[in-house]
Amino acid sequence: MRRLNEPSHILGHLDSGPVRGPVNPEEPYKKVDAASQEYKESQELSSEILKDQHGLEVFGGRLFERVSRLDSSLAIAEQIQAGNPAYSLIRAEREELDKSIESDKIYLSEDIQEMRDVITDLSKDQTKSVFVKKLFEEIFTNSALLLILKNEKIVSSDDKEQAYGEFIQNFSLISLEALVAIAGNHLDIFNKKSAEFNKVIATFVPQLRAYLSQAIEKGVLPLEPEVLPRLDSLSIKMRDPLLSAFEEINGEFRIWANEIVISEYTVGDLKSNIVHEIFHALSGRTIVGRNLTFEDIRIGEFEMLDANHQRIGLRFVPMEPNSPALAEKYTPRFRWLNEALTDYLMQRVLGANASMSYNSEIRLFRLLAEKAQIPENLFVEAYFENYKTDVPRDERIPKWKELWERLNKAFGSGFMVRLDQLVEESGIEEAIKEVEENFLPS
């Protein structure tokens, strides 16, 4: 019997990127052209692998399938036990059936434990507990489910807030039946929302594309028109935040798979989040890679590129392994600035309808631009710049080069890195205060 869904530690697994074979660390990374054939092939292969990893949309779905398969195996076993001639399996088949029942029971108990851990962990997380609260709302508004939980003495209060506290407190005592009912209800709701989401995507993305294409033509957005076809292969899905850990509260752009995932429990306006993530997808890139052969990856017959993105928009993610001596040089930088520009551009497209997620980051970016007297558009141009391999070295990302020089001239060299450290260590508000108080307009 083929096992459909092997147990896996889903949370770590889903977001770790494509499977990569051993790489020879001696072989240096080289900068890669995004338009090159080798890069395109590596992208295709990456998304193929990812499809397999993302086989199940929601945790509830897996639990549900596991239970129904176990139920049907147990029903067959019962028929055999009762001597039903229709179920007289040959010996080998019966052994297979028994084995599958045993392993399904083990997997199921692992699934349940994983589900309990996920819910418990998320409920303790300051930002992510909102997802567990949303899950509880689904239960609380379903009288049949609520009754099950009351009968099991998981909750007793009729007050939602209080009942939520009891739910978290007693979650480890929930029976399998109740878990399956909760998961089934959650899955139904997710599937309905997901279908609605797909409808929105089907009409909204072509509209956005037409809008962007006009904005490029009119010179309003400094985007290279060759970048727009990225949207054709971009997949945009709704995902369950109880299952997937996103980098941002509302979703994530997964560059290695050219995929946007949007949280089922999106905070704020859905279109704002979609446009935000789409700008991440359209932003400029510096790609580095090493060639892997079939021997390295054992997946296909052809050579694949171990492609990484050293820069996405204005965010820099160095690729070499961290060592204490090189820590400074290889620390990822300017996530806040990249998010600021992404949300700033989103607001330009949606205007008054935009729901912002990075107001403080935008404030800091505009403060820098104002104090250094750098046009905001230079940041935007640098954000969209793709690394070019076919021009002399210092012309490969000229806008970033210009921006960096002007920032250094205005604030002194080393300032931007110190500011980034301050954002990471003390938060964005502290950094704003620092720039407001200590750097007078020149």
Ligand SMILES: [Zn+2]
């Ligand atoms: Zn973002």
